[in-house]
Amino acid sequence: MKKRKLSFSGFGQLTIPLIAIALLVIFNLIRDPGFFKIAISHNSNGNAVLSGNIITIINGASELAILAMGMTLVTAACGGQDISVGAAAAIAGSVFVKVLKGASQINIGTVILAFLCSCVVAMLFGSFNGTLVAVFKIQPMIATLILFTCGRSIAYWINGGATPTVSSPIITSIGGFIPGIPVPTPVIIVIVMAVLFRLLFRFSALGLFTQSVGINGSAARLNGINATFIKLLSFIILGICVSVSACIGVSRLGLINHETLLIDIEMDTILAVAIGGNSLGGGKFKLSGSIIGAYVIQMLTITLYAMKVSSTDVKAYKAIVIVLLVVIGSPVIKERFGKMIRHLTSSRKEGPAKGAQE
Amino acid sequence: MRKFKALFLVAVLIICCMATACSKKDKGDGKIKIGVVNNPPSESGYREANVKDMEKVFSKDNGYDLRTFYSQKNDEQLQAANSFITDGVDYLLISAAETTGWDEVLKKAKEAGIKVYLFDRMINVDASLYEAAVVSDMAKEGDTAVNWLLAQNLPEYKVIHIQGAMGSDAQIGRTGALDAQFASGKMKKVIQQTASWDEAEAKKIVESVINSGEDFNVIYAENDGMAKGAVAALDEAGITHGVDGKVIVMGFDCNKWALRELLAGKWNYDGQCSPFQAKIISDLITSGKAPATKKIINEEKGFDAKTLTQNDIDTYGLGE
Numbered sequence: 101m102k103k104r105k106l107s108f109s110g111f112g113q114l115t116i117p118l119i120a121i122a123l124l125v126i127f128n129l130i131r132d133p134g135f136f137k138i139a140i141s142h143n144s145n146g147n148a149v150l151s152g153n154i155i156t157i158i159n160g161a162s163e164l165a166i167l168a169m170g171m172t173l174v175t176a177a178c179g180g181q182d183i184s185v186g187a188a189a190a191i192a193g194s195v196f197v198k199v200l201k202g203a204s205q206i207n208i209g210t211v212i213l214a215f216l217c218s219c220v221v222a223m224l225f226g227s228f229n230g231t232l233v234a235v236f237k238i239q240p241m242i243a244t245l246i247l248f249t250c251g252r253s254i255a256y257w258i259n260g261g262a263t264p265t266v267s268s269p270i271i272t273s274i275g276g277f278i279p280g281i282p283v284p285t286p287v288i289i290v291i292v293m294a295v296l297f298r299l300l301f302r303f304s305a306l307g308l309f310t311q312s313v314g315i316n317g318s319a320a321r322l323n324g325i326n327a328t329f330i331k332l333l334s335f336i337i338l339g340i341c342v343s344v345s346a347c348i349g350v351s352r353l354g355l356i357n358h359e360t361l362l363i364d365i366e367m368d369t370i371l372a373v374a375i376g377g378n379s380l381g382g383g384k385f386k387l388s389g390s391i392i393g394a395y396v397i398q399m400l401t402i403t404l405y406a407m408k409v410s411s412t413d414v415k416a417y418k419a420i421v422i423v424l425l426v427v428i429g430s431p432v433i434k435e436r437f438g439k440m441i442r443h444l445t446s447s448r449k450e451g452p453a454k455g456a457q458e
Numbered sequence: 459m460r461k462f463k464a465l466f467l468v469a470v471l472i473i474c475c476m477a478t479a480c481s482k483k484d485k486g487d488g489k490i491k492i493g494v495v496n497n498p499p500s501e502s503g504y505r506e507a508n509v510k511d512m513e514k515v516f517s518k519d520n521g522y523d524l525r526t527f528y529s530q531k532n533d534e535q536l537q538a539a540n541s542f543i544t545d546g547v548d549y550l551l552i553s554a555a556e557t558t559g560w561d562e563v564l565k566k567a568k569e570a571g572i573k574v575y576l577f578d579r580m581i582n583v584d585a586s587l588y589e590a591a592v593v594s595d596m597a598k599e600g601d602t603a604v605n606w607l608l609a610q611n612l613p614e615y616k617v618i619h620i621q622g623a624m625g626s627d628a629q630i631g632r633t634g635a636l637d638a639q640f641a642s643g644k645m646k647k648v649i650q651q652t653a654s655w656d657e658a659e660a661k662k663i664v665e666s667v668i669n670s671g672e673d674f675n676v677i678y679a680e681n682d683g684m685a686k687g688a689v690a691a692l693d694e695a696g697i698t699h700g701v702d703g704k705v706i707v708m709g710f711d712c713n714k715w716a717l718r719e720l721l722a723g724k725w726n727y728d729g730q731c732s733p734f735q736a737k738i739i740s741d742l743i744t745s746g747k748a749p750a751t752k753k754i755i756n757e758e759k760g761f762d763a764k765t766l767t768q769n770d771i772d773t774y775g776l777g778e
Contacts, residue, residue, distance in 0.1 A: 134671070141695060141696055142696045143693060143694050143695065143696045144692070144693040144694075144696050144697075144698070145693075146696075149694065151668075151669070151694070151695060152669055153666075153669045156662075156665050156666070156669060160662060160665075253500060256500040257500075260506075263503055263682075263683055263713065263715075263777065264777075264778070265686075265715040275690075276690075276693070276694055277694070349658065352658065352661070352690060353657050353658065353661070353686055353687055353690050354686075354690075355657060355683065355686055355715075357655075357656075357657060357683055359502075359655075360654075360655060360656040360657060360658070360659075360683070361658075362658075363656060401662075402662070402666065405651075405662060405663065405666035406666050406669065406670060408649060410651060410652070411651045411652050411653065411654075411659065411663065412624055412652055
């Protein structure tokens with residue numbers, strides 16, 4: 101009995117996002133089994149590439165998944181969210197384009213240079229947010245509201261023009277497919293980022309520190325953890341995530357529109373963290389939950405598009421599903437549901453099942 | 459009595475204006491004072507070109523003394539207009555942030571003998587309060603584009619229609635003409651979705667159609683950015699587009715980069731939304747005559763990839 105309870109709570113955090121994905125899959129199977137068709141087609145450069153709704157979902161959620169990873173860290177450490185990620189991405193993307201346009205010729209070197217520049221700028225803005233939150237103890241939502249408001253204007257100043265474009269085969273392969281590899285590059289970047297995070301948590305105590313700062317900042321400080329630094333660091337890491345997703349977003353189209361790049365992504369990012377079962381009040385966290393959360397959101401959107409729901413209505417339908425998910429994931433319902441399941445299973449397995457388990 | 463007074467005032471004003479205009483011309487060194495109240499150039503590529511054009515046409519060399527104020531807030535614009543009137547400008551040019559609240563200011567301008575020209579956007583006031591309004595006719599832009607599409611004589615039209623932000627002037631105008639075709643059955647609506655001017659959203663919409671396996675041969679996007687998003691989806695799926703391609707690509711706004719896509723034969727059509735009203739207004743000012751109609755429609759072109767020249771790009775393209 102005790103064993104069962106343990107396994108249930110261990111699985112607990114990922115239950116809701118996994119159930120959500122399962123429900124969406126079942127719904128789509130009933131609606132149209134063709135939804136899951138994955139085909140190999142040839143893009144206009146003649147490369148064999150994977151295509152189909154599933155690929156569109158996994159590919160399209162890349163920016164969201166990367167941002168969700170960073171946001172989880174900020175949420176865990178500060179007990180609040182950064183609502184300026186979209187605006188900061190517009191700045192980072194503008195810097196990326198600015199450097200590329202300044203270069204006489206676009207090659208691997210200049211692309212990496214442009215990415216590093218945008219990374220540095222995003223980290224600077226991240227540390228600006230982080231300083232307000234960690235040092236001046238301003239609530240994260242209020243602190244990041246500043247950049248949320250002015251970020252897109254700053255992005256405009258960087259390039260001047262409304263929609264500067266860059267075109268180069270390298271940019272196209274970052275946003276699309278590398279010749280010879282049928283998997284979309286943004287998906288590969290998500291995997292790389294996830295692995296990097298995994299390594300970071302494995303070889304440093306950052307995960308543990310972040311958790312303890314989030315649960316009780318003063319207790320953590322008394323135990324010798326520099327809470328201010330941990331909070332600041334979480335914002336700087338989010339800055340890197342912002343710049344990576346901004347560069348993906350720009351590369352997809354070879355164009356930056358400071359008004360629309362990753363627009364409204366901040367809300368989806370916070371949602372992904374919430375759907376992933378992470379407490380928005382900080383403390384314990386699970387990156388994998390947030391990543392799955394990101395795919396849930398994208399799958400929902402693409403399902404609605406496939407059903408030809410008008411895109412003005414998509415947000416309303418999305419809201420309904422998300423309200424359901426969040427309510428089901430709430431501690432009250434979870435506890436009742438858990439009790440019910442335990443009650444059911446224990447009464448059923450009272451007799452022969454118990455013997456079989458031994 | 460009041461009518462008479464008003465008429466008298468107007469007559470006096472006209473005489474005064476003509477007198478000052480003439481005397482200024484005679485003197486040669488006195489410049490015509492222009493006050494421009496506009497939206498900020500950061501608003502869009504359109505506005506950026508609009509602001510640059512105003513500054514170019516109403517330059518010192520052309521005999522003007524230009525003062526500008528840019529804001530997206532109506533109350534700030536009203537204050538600026540008031541201060542221009544107090545400064546005693548000769549002409550007031552307005553592209554208002556909102557259509558309401560301008561009565562008092564325009565009456566004040568009229569009393570002060572300042573001629574008001576509206577550009578780009580109409581204002582909800584009595585037409586007697588301004589000299590003329592130079593505006594775009596968005597519905598006509600849509601008509602021009604749809605007529606061009608009909609002239610292509612495709613055996614059948616299966617259209618993906620990507621709309622701008624719902625309720626905006628540009629969206630309503632550019633949607634209208636195509637909706638009429640859908641209603642008449644001449645063209646088939648594969649999908650009609652708004653991407654709210656968002657390039658990435660436009661790409662998603664086209665991807666969802668491609669994944670559904672439905673056939674289409676026209677993409678009608680209500681601005682250049684969304685057309686670019688749509689084309690990115692086509693490229694990934696290996697669907698040919700443009701001149702000699704399977705899918706016809708249509709955009710609006712005539713950004714320079716978009717026109718270059720046309721020149722390369724990757725897109726088929728780009729409809730102009732002209733931000734160049736300054737020349738028309740300047741001509742009206744120098745002619746000294748009242749325009750025949752209050753509402754002057756800015757002539758707008760539609761460019762076909764087959765007939766576009768580099769010269770067109772340099773003349774009509776926006777941005778860089």
